[in-house]
Amino acid sequence: MSTPGAWTEDRIRALREKEDLPFVRADASGILQEINDRFKAVYGWSEAALIVQSLGLILPPSFRDSHHAGFARFQLTEVSKVLNHPLKLATFCSDGHAIESEHFIVAEKHSDGSWSFAATLRPLMESS
């Protein structure tokens, strides 16, 4: 199991600006707090539709069980296999189709013990 590396606001900024990639950020409960313009352009979502909604919404329905279970497990163990390396996953668009994307997910533990999560997504191909 890999443990999440140090994650800072600078790193968020670097991620956001890197190659103008789609970007999302969520809080400790997996509630979306931020998406960037590139994300909106590629996957068709608006802030009104996603912000303060579950991160699961941007995953195809068949992936959501696994996402919720993995997320719940991370909250108990603070150990994850998905952090800090590129990961090919389908991303769900607002119109219901999915785009295969390379996700790079990072996590930061705050001084109060809570976590934040951010990811850049590199679209690869449409999977359905």
Next chain:
Amino acid sequence: MNTSDSSSSSSRDRELIAQLRQSLGMLQVAFDAASEAMVIVDVDRRIHWANQASADLFVGGVPIQLVNQTLADVLKLRPMDAHTKAALQLLDPQRPLPRTSGESRCQVLSPHGDESQVQLLRWRPVELIQSPFLLVSFRDLSPEERALVQQQRFMTDLTHELRTPLAIVSGNLQRIARLRALPEAVSSRLTMAREEMARIQKLLGHLSLLTRLEVDPDVVSSGDHILVPLLQRWYEASRELAPSLQLKGLERGDELVVQTDPRALMLALDQLLDNACQHANRSMPIQLSFAGSDGLDHCILEFASQSLDAPVASEDLERWSAPFVRGKPGQDGERVEGPGLGLALARELMRGCGGTLELHQKPSSEGTTTIVRLRLKVRTSNGSGAVAAAVRTDPA
């Protein structure tokens, strides 16, 4: 609803969600802690849930990357036992999901052809209200189990390879025996050769069955059967071979229902009778009797034969049921032939039926009585009428 009620309800919802999330997390921790790789698939064989071990085995360690892939996307199977068809159907979305549990020993190959160690593949239906799912698990077999599987494959291949040349030799001996006017010396040697050939073929058959019994419990298929008709049928079929055979005490086991595979039980009794005919005093009775219950959930059959020899030491007696034990020299200095595979095969057949086989000896007035004690599992009765109606009596 006022503001205070609404706030309280929202707080309760958050608390409930947090509890549910914790429960889900605990379940996933347990699922991931299993050393067996496990996936849950739907009728299309698409993976809905995968644990950490399955991700380690199939996709480099990230469970969510298995989700939505079909079993055939991530693995190929090379079954290594008699359950090839059932195992391969797991990968075929054109076939319905199995409705019963099953297992198969197999090698698991990646789609690129790399093969894993021998795995025990198990499947179990998960009948949900909305739709059926199947839990599929893979357990890496221990080195001992792998060695056993390899030994089984070797024995299966060996017996298969030997059968054809032996059948050819046997056929030719039979043709020669039909020739007229063979010199007496040739005829006598021919008879001896045919007897030895029959013995080799029988040994080979037993060896093959013994090996399969040791590694594949499904070779024996136990069900509920009334004991007495089974014993009577075996007795009728066997007394021509052994006129001194007696069947005793059956009235005590009337309507008793046992869990057994009739073919396995009869084959085990055949082995005991063969051994008794070969090693016991043929002028004395060979007796199969019903000896009651062990007070738990087994009934006891005793197979007794007599010999003029003195009893053997208990450790020697225990060795008799090991394969190919050689006998000690007789009074004339000639080494006595051992029980071969017969007792070992009978013991494995009884084990396969959930029973046991033990050997005992006691001195008798003229020598020794050897008793083979068979324990058979008794079905828990739920009313004799219902039992009698439910059991099968057909051994086939």
